[in-house]
Amino acid sequence: MGTPSGLKDDCEALLSRFQEMDSVRFEDFAELWRSMKFGTIFCGRMRNLEKNTFTKEALTLAWRYFLPPYTFQIRVGALYLLYGLYNMQLCQPKQKIRVALKDWDEILKFQQDLINAQHFDAAYIFRKLRLDRAFHFTAMPKLLSYRMKKKMQRAEITEEFKDPNDRVLKLITSDVLEEMMNVHDHYQRMKHVISADKSNPEKSLDLIKDDFFDNIKNIVLEHQQWHKDRKKPPLKLKVKGGEEKSERNSQQSERCERAESLAKIKSKAFSVVAQASKSRRHRQVKVDVSDSESGQVQTKTTRKRKNKETLKPAGKKVSSRDRDDMQNIHMEDKSLNLSMPVVTEEDEENESFSETEFTAPKRRRKQRTKS
Amino acid sequence: MAEDSRGDPACGGMDGRKDPVPSSGGFNFPEYEFPELNTQAFHVAAFGELWRGRLRGEEDLSLKDLPGGREVTDSGCEDAAVARDLGCSLETAAELRAVCGLDKLRCLEEGEDPEVIPENTDLVTLGVRKRLLKHREETLRIDRACRQETFAYEMESHAVGKKPENSADMIEEGELILSHREHKPYQTMLVLGSQKLTELRDSICCVSDLQIGGEFSNTPDQAPENISKDLYKSAFFYFEGTFYNDKRYPECRDLSRTIIEWSESHDRGYGKFQTAKMEDFTFNDLYIKVGFPYLYCHQGDCEHVVVITDIRLVHHDDCLDKTLYPLIIKKHWLWTRKCFVCKMFTARWVTNNDSFAPQDPCFFCDVCFRMLHYDAEGNKLGEFLAYPYVDPGTFN
Numbered sequence: 001m002g003t004p005s006g007l008k009d010d011c012e013a014l015l016s017r018f019q020e021m022d023s024v025r026f027e028d029f030a031e032l033w034r035s036m037k038f039g040t041i042f043c044g045r046m047r048n049l050e051k052n053t054f055t056k057e058a059l060t061l062a063w064r065y066f067l068p069p070y071t072f073q074i075r076v077g078a079l080y081l082l083y084g085l086y087n088m089q090l091c092q093p094k095q096k097i098r099v100a101l102k103d104w105d106e107i108l109k110f111q112q113d114l115i116n117a118q119h120f121d122a123a124y125i126f127r128k129l130r131l132d133r134a135f136h137f138t139a140m141p142k143l144l145s146y147r148m149k150k151k152m153q154r155a156e157i158t159e160e161f162k163d164p165n166d167r168v169l170k171l172i173t174s175d176v177l178e179e180m181m182n183v184h185d186h187y188q189r190m191k192h193v194i195s196a197d198k199s200n201p202e203k204s205l206d207l208i209k210d211d212f213f214d215n216i217k218n219i220v221l222e223h224q225q226w227h228k229d230r231k232k233p234p235l236k237l238k239v240k241g242g243e244e245k246s247e248r249n250s251q252q253s254e255r256c257e258r259a260e261s262l263a264k265i266k267s268k269a270f271s272v273v274a275q276a277s278k279s280r281r282h283r284q285v286k287v288d289v290s291d292s293e294s295g296q297v298q299t300k301t302t303r304k305r306k307n308k309e310t311l312k313p314a315g316k317k318v319s320s321r322d323r324d325d326m327q328n329i330h331m332e333d334k335s336l337n338l339s340m341p342v343v344t345e346e347d348e349e350n351e352s353f354s355e356t357e358f359t360a361p362k363r364r365r366k367q368r369t370k371s
Numbered sequence: 372m373a374e375d376s377r378g379d380p381a382c383g384g385m386d387g388r389k390d391p392v393p394s395s396g397g398f399n400f401p402e403y404e405f406p407e408l409n410t411q412a413f414h415v416a417a418f419g420e421l422w423r424g425r426l427r428g429e430e431d432l433s434l435k436d437l438p439g440g441r442e443v444t445d446s447g448c449e450d451a452a453v454a455r456d457l458g459c460s461l462e463t464a465a466e467l468r469a470v471c472g473l474d475k476l477r478c479l480e481e482g483e484d485p486e487v488i489p490e491n492t493d494l495v496t497l498g499v500r501k502r503l504l505k506h507r508e509e510t511l512r513i514d515r516a517c518r519q520e521t522f523a524y525e526m527e528s529h530a531v532g533k534k535p536e537n538s539a540d541m542i543e544e545g546e547l548i549l550s551h552r553e554h555k556p557y558q559t560m561l562v563l564g565s566q567k568l569t570e571l572r573d574s575i576c577c578v579s580d581l582q583i584g585g586e587f588s589n590t591p592d593q594a595p596e597n598i599s600k601d602l603y604k605s606a607f608f609y610f611e612g613t614f615y616n617d618k619r620y621p622e623c624r625d626l627s628r629t630i631i632e633w634s635e636s637h638d639r640g641y642g643k644f645q646t647a648k649m650e651d652f653t654f655n656d657l658y659i660k661v662g663f664p665y666l667y668c669h670q671g672d673c674e675h676v677v678v679i680t681d682i683r684l685v686h687h688d689d690c691l692d693k694t695l696y697p698l699i700i701k702k703h704w705l706w707t708r709k710c711f712v713c714k715m716f717t718a719r720w721v722t723n724n725d726s727f728a729p730q731d732p733c734f735f736c737d738v739c740f741r742m743l744h745y746d747a748e749g750n751k752l753g754e755f756l757a758y759p760y761v762d763p764g765t766f767n
Contacts, residue, residue: 004496005495005496005499006495007495010495010496013493026475033476033478034477034478036494037489037492039479040494040497041494042485043479043489043497044486044487044497044501045486045487045504046500047520048516048524049520049524049527087473088476093531093532096686096688098683101401105425108425115457115458120457120459120463121467121471127453130431133433133687133688136683136684136686137422137426137431137684138683138684139410139418139661139681139682139683140401140403140410140661144407144408144409144662144680144681145662145678146662146663146664146678
């Protein structure tokens with residue numbers, strides 16, 4: 001059967017709403033599940049054969065979100081979704097969840113992470129699924145029958161759920177920073193040595209900003225701090241060590257010269273928001289004039305509004321603007337910056353969004369297609 | 372090329388049990404060789420062991436029934452187990468039990484029919500389904516499962532959960548189930564890892580096995596009882612470079628010899644083929660690729676493409692009776708050809724060059740055949756050639 005129509009949309013709607021909740025608690029998921037009445041997805045007088053196929057497909061679909069490269073929160077959401085689908089299905093005996101050998105080690109690692117991070121509800125649910133014998137332990141994730149004729153449907157990975165690329169992090173690691181500092185110092189010393197006046201280097205050799213590397217270091221540190229602050233109170237998420245998304249700070253620093261001019265353009269463009277089509281009207285962006293607020297971290301609504309506020313219209317090189325915003329934020333009161341703007345890239349790194357802005361980029365994309 | 376029944380026991384290259392040559396370097400972790408198409412070759416038993424090694428000591432492999440009714444079990448005991456496994460306190464464990472209970476997932480009120488789609492739903496799937504149901508209501512007079520659907524469902528589920536009467540027939544924990552699909556006739560079978568290849572061979576029903584050779588217009592009552600299956604017993608499976616020949620009976624010949632000789636006569640670009648005896652190998656001994664087409668050949672030239680579509684560990688809900696395997700779970704429904712005269716009974720005879728028949732060839736059931744072609748004394752009337760016919764749909 002291929003994936004039943006509409007099922008992918010429903011699952012993604014549920015997962016993205018879960019993602020917006022910014023929580024990994026099962027209670028929150030269950031509330032969402034009940035509000036969407038997701039358990040009724042099996043209703044509708046399906047006959048036995050169809051029930052079996054539908055349930056199998058639903059479990060396979062949900063399973064995909066449980067594996068990397070999706071973000072931690074999506075994976076936990078997928079676990080809860082599997083739990084819900086498995087237990088609410090109408091097939092007798094229940095359809096099982098297929099686990100391939102190559103994925104099992106990854107799953108166990110995930111469970112260990114859950115326990116270490118004290119996400120007991122997620123770990124409990126996984127344990128329960130195992131005890132209920134909800135799994136089929138297989139060679140490969142799906143049945144293979146050498147279908148050459150059927151066009152291979154490559155499973156598309158929903159981009160919003162993916163962990164953002166940390167190519168930037170790979171670029172500006174602490175080693176690189178340290179090395180850059182050393183090079184910079186050495187360079188300055190060389191300049192001193194070769195210039196006539198031993199205390200001050202030649203003016204003609206002034207080719208770079210002196211505090212360039214200090215800036216970079218500060219930005220990276222600020223960003224890491226921001227991430228930690230952001231993540232700590234609402235979630236007990238395990239911060240993945242130094243591997244945090246210090247995204248795109250290098251680009252920011254490179255373009256900090258253009259920051260001011262672009263910032264003006266952006267803020268003007270901000271006030272204009274495209275009209276969402278009828279089918280997406282529940283996702284209509286509202287321009288909210290409220291100031292970025294102090295730490296009402298728990299209220300999800302404020303956060304949502306903040307996200308909308310930082311929505312970027314289709315444009316180029318927005319990252320510089322973010323640097324500007326970042327400064328603004330730090331000048332204000334230290335609230336868990338949920339209004340941290342998203343640094344979006346318009347080039348091929350387009351698909352990597354920061355964790356804060358899951359809904360915004362989606363809307364932004366919509367706008368782009370319309371304009 | 373039809374083989375005759377001369378036995379030919381002397382076959383080269385088949386001295387006792389021979390281990391099949393692995394084509395990969397002993398790497399038994401199933402991975403795609405071609406994405407979404409098939410895996411690389413791996414050893415079945417080793418794969419099973421990889422899984423069992425990871426699950427040893429846990430309850431995942433158990434085939435015993437779960438303690439009945441989770442509500443009945445001692446919650447205190449369960450909380451202790453949870454606390455131990457997750458490293459949390461007992462209070463947390465009790466809280467978890469409450470928070471993650473199944474009642475938190477219920478979306479229907481008491482008394483609401485699970486078959487009825489709720490009115491104000493946002494789910495796209497339900498919207499689609501509702502439209503489909505509405506369409507069915509409007510266009511169909513009687514809305515029920517057709518025969519093929521019932522048949523397919525029955526096939527899939529008829530053996531589910533069956534326990535053997537004799538406990539010796541119980542499948543062991545950790546047994547592997549291979550899902551084996553054959554083409555023409557299209558059928559899918561489940562076979563156990565510990566079963567021999569010959570058991571699978573015996574359970575493949577192909578209509579060519581039932582054919583009765585010979586022309587019997589003059590002697591319709593003497594259509595022999597022997598079907599081809601009894602006459603021509605040779606068969607082979609081809610998996611990963613090795614031909615597994617059925618050698619249980621003295622009449623069985625090595626059908627693969629022709630192919631091997633052909634491939635060795637010139638440099639055809641194929642590796643060295645091996646031969647082996649089908650009855651000496653179980654599925655656990657094989658090196659196979661999941662999803663890759665192999666061959667089953669019998670009757671000399673009746674060939675079927677076979678694909679192993681899946682391998683998994685046995686589960687408590689599977690059929691646990693060893694004697695029922697290989698188990699057919701999917702079969703193509705074939706419409707049987709009916710007699711041209713009465714249109715009611717399945718055809719048992721086919722005639723050629725028949726002066727009485729409106730078409731050539733023409734199919735008749737036994738009664739109509741005799742009534743049309745023979746007089747009351749059984750004398751042949753007219754000119755025709757008659758052959759016994761076995762319809763592929765006989766297996767339905």
